[in-house]
Amino acid sequence: MAEHEAEQEHVLADGVWAALSRRGISRRDFLKFCTVMTSALALPMRYTPRIVRALEQAQRPALVWLEFQDCAGNSESALRASHPTFADIVLDLLSWNYHETVMAPSGTAAEKSLHDTITAEQGKYLAVVEGSIPLAYGGVYCTIGGRTAIDIVKEVCGNAYATIAVGTCAAFGGIPAAAGGVTGAVGVGDAVPGLKLINLSACPMNGANLAATIVHWLTFKELPATDELNRPLFAHGDRIHDHCPRRAHYDAGQFVEEWGDEGHQLGWCLYKMGCKGPATNYNCPQIQWNDGTNWPIGVGHGCVGCAQPQFWDAMSPFYRTLPSVPGFGVETTAEEVGLGVAATVAALTAAHAVGSAVRQRRAAKSQAAASNTATPPVTGTSQALSATASDAVPVTAGSASAQTNTEAKPADTPDEQRHDTQEEGAQP
């Protein structure tokens, strides 16, 4: 029994460096990895030796990876690498005890390793959640082994040292939570409030950021500092727009206006093509994709803001600068609505001007016809509206200096009783 426990201990909490050398990772590759992690964490290079030392000594924490309403894109992103050693190191940072997409066992055997980890490593393992959690109808839209997603999350994340929500779906609900979704999908933070949680949003999140979060934990024994949305600042502290290589063209006023036009060929800013870089906080331009090969804006497509909450709805239309105006149809722009409002007011104003002119003329006529009948006092004079405004200006402007001016008395005092009903009825 004691022997068995010791073996399990070995599997669950093996040293990082021991695991790496067992796999045949060279010292050089290990140091390269540590350097990449230092820059991913936006730390000065003098931190590299500290990270190296920490990873050499660290025990490998256990990890369980849960998938709910997802596309496994974040699993892909975490494991993908054109350079196999990088993926090996990421895999060997932790003891991956449960991950449906990649694990060998299935069925009850798989569920057993999940259960074993939760009981043996309570409070010490890391829970990673991928995909959103449906809450509608008691969570029936996603069940695994007969248990609902919310039920599993409560148990697995509740007993973990910390939870990392990978991808925008797990962090904020993402695509299953977009308009039209019926499953009541939410992110982990909304499903189980109060968890120790890191949101690695983006669609998908970048595997380098997951590795960097884990390295930060192993090195500094605490999770990285986060923003208001629980996203680590090293990955989500800055806007895409503030690190974009096309930014000089933005400031210069040089914009792509059509796919493939001259500006597009010259690498100008994609703002007018709907780039949401100004609205998105992510280290996409620095970390990039496929081992730093390139990133979306680098290849000439605007950012769609995948790292922001509700990006599917909030950043739509992806190829326009501003969102559509709610209630005006998907193709209506803010500019069209705004100009429409201004034009409507102008048209109403013009119509009112015509009406006022007619009223003036009628009044002048009726006055001339009945000038000696007793009528209620009329304020001001009945000048025809067709007279010009400049006509009225000299009344004060021209003679202001010749007049002594008096500060007028307040026209109304609130406490005075005023009765007005008869007067109103007497109006012509």
Added chain:
Amino acid sequence: METIHRRGNEINKVNQVNDPSISPQESEATNLLSRAELPSTSRGTELRQTLYVWDLPVRITHWLNVLCIVVLSVTGYYIANPFIMTQGDATSQYLMGTVRFIHYVTAFVFTMSVLFRVYWAFAGNTYARWSQFLPASRQRLRDLGRMIRYYTFLRREPPAEIGHNPLAGVTYVGLYILFGLQIVTGFALYSLPYHDGWLKAGFGWIVVLVGTQTLRLVHTIIMFLIIAFTIHHVYSAVLIDLEERSGLVSSIVTGRKSLTAQHIAEAQEQPKKKAEH
């Protein structure tokens, strides 16, 4: 002591002032008759009095607002939809950068102007005060109804007022709410690149709550609403000026309105007295 500004013929004035038994309508008719012969600038025979209505801070903030709205709308529209493009080397051009700089500097001026005007609503003269904007008294409420009836052609004359009419006052409350929203959304957008400091502390939470894209949409729509207001504002100023011949349009430069004694009396009159007519 009030000095009366006299225009037109002496007798008519005396009549109007001293003899209430003569209907003002009669002098009105005389005006209409005499107008036919006289050049338009010397029309009008009523007794007119010049009142200092808009004090200096009101006029200064008004024109600062005008200037800021024009500059902010043009630069703001460019930021939303950059309609002018530059050519050549990006490092030697800074059009968007300059436009944004002007927008931000003007935004600070505008904010100060709006804040000062709100302060002045509690410190200024009678016609600058909050009671001109919120129809709190029965008279203001009554005149609000009259003004609406005037605009909808259910009433011949606008109610006699010395400062703002109550409907205009309420409209300005709406306008200042728009200004406030515009300032808050603007500063929230301005805070985007910042990690700390007063901008982030004061406005960063709005970005998290509402989202950048919604802020940009609201900020743009409000610009068009303010433009729509401006169209109506200029029209109604001219309309009422033509009704009252009070020099309303020029009063925002000089601060002075030229009102008939009858108009002033009516503006200050008790509703009870009117009912006796």
